[in-house]
Amino acid sequence: xxxxxxxxxxxxxxxxxxxxxxxxxxxxxxxxxxxxxxxxxxxxxxxxxxxxxxxxxxxxxxxxxxxxxxxxxxxxxxxxxxxxxxxxxxxxxxxxxxxxxxxxxxxxxxxxxxxxxxxxxxxxxxxxxxxxxxxxxxxxxxxxxxxxxxxxxxxxxxxxxxxxxxxxxxxxxxxxxxxxxxxxxxxxxxxxxxxxxxxxxxxxxxxxxxxxxxxxxxxxxxxxxxxxxxxxxxxxxxxxxxxxxxxxxxxxxxxxxxxxxxxxxxxxxxxxxxxxxxxxxxxxxxxxxxxxxxxxxxxxxxxxxxxxxxxxxxxxxxxxxxxxxxxx
Amino acid sequence: xxxxxxxxxxxxxxxxxxxxxxxxxxxxxxxxxxxxxxxxxxxxxxxxxxxxxxxxxxxxxxxxxxxxxxxxxxxxxxxxxxxxxxxxxxxxxxxxxxxxxxxxxxxxxxxxxxxxxxxxxxxxxxxxxxxxxxxxxxxxxxxxxxxxxxxxxxxxxxxxxxxxxxxxxxxxxxxxxxxxxxxxxxxxxxxxxxxxxxxxxxxxxxxxxxxxxxxxxxxxxxxxxxxxxxxxxxxxxxxxxxxxxxxxxxxxxxxxxxxxxxxxxxxxxxxxxxxxxxxxxxxxxxxxxxxxxxxxxxxxxxxxxxxxxxxxxxxxxxxxxxxxxxxxxxxxxxxxxxxxxxxxxxxxxxxxxxxxxxxxxx
Ligand SMILES: Cc1ncc(C[n+]2csc(CCOP(=O)(O)OP(=O)(O)O)c2C)c(N)n1
Ligand SMILES: [Mg+2]
Numbered sequence: 048x049x050x051x052x053x054x055x056x057x058x059x060x061x062x063x064x065x066x067x068x069x070x071x072x073x074x075x076x077x078x079x080x081x082x083x084x085x086x087x088x089x090x091x092x093x094x095x096x097x098x099x100x101x102x103x104x105x106x107x108x109x110x111x112x113x114x115x116x117x118x119x120x121x122x123x124x125x126x127x128x129x130x131x132x133x134x135x136x137x138x139x140x141x142x143x144x145x146x147x148x149x150x151x152x153x154x155x156x157x158x159x160x161x162x163x164x165x166x167x168x169x170x171x172x173x174x175x176x177x178x179x180x181x182x183x184x185x186x187x188x189x190x191x192x193x194x195x196x197x198x199x200x201x202x203x204x205x206x207x208x209x210x211x212x213x214x215x216x217x218x219x220x221x222x223x224x225x226x227x228x229x230x231x232x233x234x235x236x237x238x239x240x241x242x243x244x245x246x247x248x249x250x251x252x253x254x255x256x257x258x259x260x261x262x263x264x265x266x267x268x269x270x271x272x273x274x275x276x277x278x279x280x281x282x283x284x285x286x287x288x289x290x291x292x293x294x295x296x297x298x299x300x301x302x303x304x305x306x307x308x309x310x311x312x313x314x315x316x317x318x319x320x321x322x323x324x325x326x327x328x329x330x331x332x333x334x335x336x337x338x339x340x341x342x343x344x345x346x347x348x349x350x351x352x353x354x355x356x357x358x359x360x361x362x363x364x365x366x367x368x369x370x371x372x373x374x375x
Numbered sequence: 376x377x378x379x380x381x382x383x384x385x386x387x388x389x390x391x392x393x394x395x396x397x398x399x400x401x402x403x404x405x406x407x408x409x410x411x412x413x414x415x416x417x418x419x420x421x422x423x424x425x426x427x428x429x430x431x432x433x434x435x436x437x438x439x440x441x442x443x444x445x446x447x448x449x450x451x452x453x454x455x456x457x458x459x460x461x462x463x464x465x466x467x468x469x470x471x472x473x474x475x476x477x478x479x480x481x482x483x484x485x486x487x488x489x490x491x492x493x494x495x496x497x498x499x500x501x502x503x504x505x506x507x508x509x510x511x512x513x514x515x516x517x518x519x520x521x522x523x524x525x526x527x528x529x530x531x532x533x534x535x536x537x538x539x540x541x542x543x544x545x546x547x548x549x550x551x552x553x554x555x556x557x558x559x560x561x562x563x564x565x566x567x568x569x570x571x572x573x574x575x576x577x578x579x580x581x582x583x584x585x586x587x588x589x590x591x592x593x594x595x596x597x598x599x600x601x602x603x604x605x606x607x608x609x610x611x612x613x614x615x616x617x618x619x620x621x622x623x624x625x626x627x628x629x630x631x632x633x634x635x636x637x638x639x640x641x642x643x644x645x646x647x648x649x650x651x652x653x654x655x656x657x658x659x660x661x662x663x664x665x666x667x668x669x670x671x672x673x674x675x676x677x678x679x680x681x682x683x684x685x686x687x688x689x690x691x692x693x694x695x696x697x698x699x700x701x702x703x704x705x706x707x708x709x710x711x712x713x714x715x716x717x718x719x720x721x722x723x724x725x726x727x728x729x730x731x732x733x734x735x736x737x
Contacts, residue, residue, distance in 0.1 A: 141516055
C-alpha cells in the first residue's frame with residue numbers, strides 16, 4: 048500500500064472517503080460540505096464521488112445538525128456531521144448532553160446513536176472572533192459520548208475511522224491550526240486506531256508532557272529544545288479525552304515523577320485540571336514536583352493580533368518544565 | 376391596506392380547521408369512511424377510556440408515594456388515540472411526555488410506562504413498538520430527531536413516516552423551527568402533531584406567541600399547516616391519516632395543530648389553581664373527548680349501558696393488573712446505571728461500575 052505525504056485535513060478526507068466507500072450507511076452532511084467541500088476542504092470531492100444521497104448540504108442550523116444526527120443514527124445510519132467551527136457547536140451541546148449521550152441508556156440499548164460530530168477547533172490561524180474556540184472540557188464532562196482529538200495526520204485518519212465505526216456517539220475535534228502545518232506518510236489501508244488510548248510520542252525520564260490537539264506539536268518542540276539542555280521529556284498525546292487512558296498517563300508519571308499538562312483552552316476547569324486530579328489521586332507519591340499546567344488565560348479568546356498570548360508555545364512549555372525540575 | 380406603486384402582495388395564507396363531531400356529540404357533516412364501522416369507533420373509545428384509566432391510576436400511585444412526578448393527559452385523550460390510530464405499526468412515534476394514550480395504543484404495556492414514571496431504569500425500554508422513541512422530557516429537542524428519522528425512512532425507501540408530538544409551548548423553541556425548516560427543504564416524510572392544550576405549565580398560549588394559530592408556523596417552512604379539533608378523536612384520526620398518506624406518497628411534511636385542553640395540573644408537582652381560573656376549567660369539561668364520543672355513539676344507538684360498564688370494568692382490571700405487576704417488580708441491580716451507557720463499557724469506567732456493584736448492599 049502506497050504511503051503518501053498527507054496533511055491532517057487530507058487525512059480526514061481520506062478517512063471520510065474510506066468510510067463512505069466501505070459502509071453504505073455512512074452519511075456526511077453539514078454546512079457547505081457538499082458542493083463546496085467544506086470551508087476547510089475536509090469533504091472536498093466527496094459529493095462528486097458519492098452524490099447527494101450520501102453527502103449533503105444542510106441548512107445553517109447547528110442544533111438541527113446535531114439533533115438530526117441523533118435521529119438518523121438511531122434509525123440505522125452512521126452520520127458523520129460537520130459543525131463548521133467549534134465556536135458554533137454550543138447549540139449542539141443540548142443534543143449531545145440531553146440525547147446523544149443518553150439514548151442507548153434511555154432505551155436500555157434498544158436505540159443507539161452511532162454518530163460522529165466533527166468540528167475544526169482551536170486558535171492560531173488568525174481567524175475572526177468566535178472561530179478559535181476550544182471548550183473540549185465542557186464536552187468531555189458529558190456522559191455517554193466520547194471526545195477524541197487527533198494531533199497528526201496518521202492519528203486523524205485512524206481515529207476518525209474508529210470514531211465512525213464506533214457504536215456510540217463521538218465528538219471529533221480537529222485542530223485546524225495543524226490542518227496543513229505538517230505532513231507525514233499516511234497509508235490509506237482502512238486501519239483504525241484504538242479509541243480510549245493515549246499515545247506516547249517520545250520517551251523520556253525526567254518529566255512527562257501531556258497534551259492533545261495542536262499543543263502536542265508544541266510539546267514535541269519543547270521536548271526537543273530541552274533535550275539539548277540534557278533534559279529528557281516524555282510526550283503523551285491523550286487523543287481520547289473521554290474515555291481517558293489513565294494507565295498510560297500514570298505509568299509515565301510514575302516513571303518521571305514530574306508532569307506538565309498543556310492546553311490552549313482557558314485554565315479554570317479545563318481538561319488539564321482533570322489530568323492533574325487523576326495524578327494527584329493515583330500517583331501523588333511518585334511526584335517529585337507539583338503538577339504544572341500551561342494553559343490559556345481565563346479570558347475570552349483574543350482577537351488575532353493578541354491570540355499568541357493566549358496560546359501556549361514551546362517556550363512557555365519548556366519554562367514550565369524547567370520550573371518543575373527545580374524541585375529537588 | 377392601501378397598495379402603493381411598487382408594492383404588491385406576494386403571499387397570503389389561510390389555515391383550514393377540521394371537526395367531525397361537535398362538543399354535544401353531533402356529527403357536523405359527513406363522517407370519514409372508517410366512522411361507519413362501529414368496531415372502529417368502539418376501538419377509539421376504548422383507547423381513550425384506557426388512557427384515562429391509566430392516568431387516574433398513575434396519579435393515584437403518585438399521591439400514595441408509589442410513582443414519581445407524573446404528567447397526566449386528562450382531557451387530551453383524543454389527540455393521543457386519534458394520532459396513534461392513524462399510524463401504521465411500522466411508522467415511528469417520537470412522543471413528548473404526555474402521549475401515554477398513543478404509546479398504549481401502539482402496544483407499550485401500562486406496566487412498562489409505570490416503571491418509567493416510577494423511576495425504574497428498566498422502564499426506559501418497552502417490548503413492543505421497537506422503533507418508537509422514548510418520551511422526550513426536554514421540550515422540543517426531539518423534533519430534530521424526527522426529521523433525522525424521517526430522512527432515514529426516506530433513504531430507506533419504504534413508505535414509512537415519522538410522527539413527532541409536541542406541545543404548544545414547544546413551538547416557541549428554535550429547535551422546533553430548525554426541524555420544521557429541514558422537513559420543508561428536504562420534503563421529509565414526517566408529521567408534526569402540535570398538541571395545543573392551551574397551557575405551557577402556567578403560561579397560556581396567547582402569551583407564548585402572537586401567532587393566531589400554531590398551524591401557521593408551518594407556512595414559513597414551506598409545509599402545510601392544518602388545525603383539527605383535538606377533542607374530536609374522529610377528526611384527529613382523519614386529519615393525521617391524511618397527513619400520513621401524503622407523506623407516504625412523497626408529498627412531504629405536515630404540521631397538524633390539535634386544539635385541546637389540559638384539564639389537569641401540568642404534572643403532579645404542579646397546582647394549576649395558582650394561575651388559572653376554575654371557571655375556565657369547568658367550561659372546558661363540556662368539550663372533553665371521552666364524553667363527546669360516548670354521546671355520539673349513544674345517540675347513534677351504537678353504545679349501550681352494558682357495553683359501557685363492561686368496558687370500564689375491563690380497562691380498570693387491565694390497569695390494576697399492570698399496577699400490581701409494577702409494584703411487584705424486584706429492584707433493579709445497581710449496575711443498571713452503567714450497563715446501557717455504551718455498547719461496551721469503556722475500561723475507564725469499569726472501576727466505577729465495580730464500586731456501584733459493591734455498594735449494592737448499602
Ligand atoms: C427545554 C425545556 N425547557 C423547560 C422545561 C420544563 N417544562 C416542562 S414541560 C413545560 C411546558 C411545556 O408546555 P407545552 O409544550 O405546551 O406542553 P404541555 O406540558 O402543555 O404538554 C416546561 C416549561 C423542559 N422540560 N424542557
Ligand atoms: Mg401545552
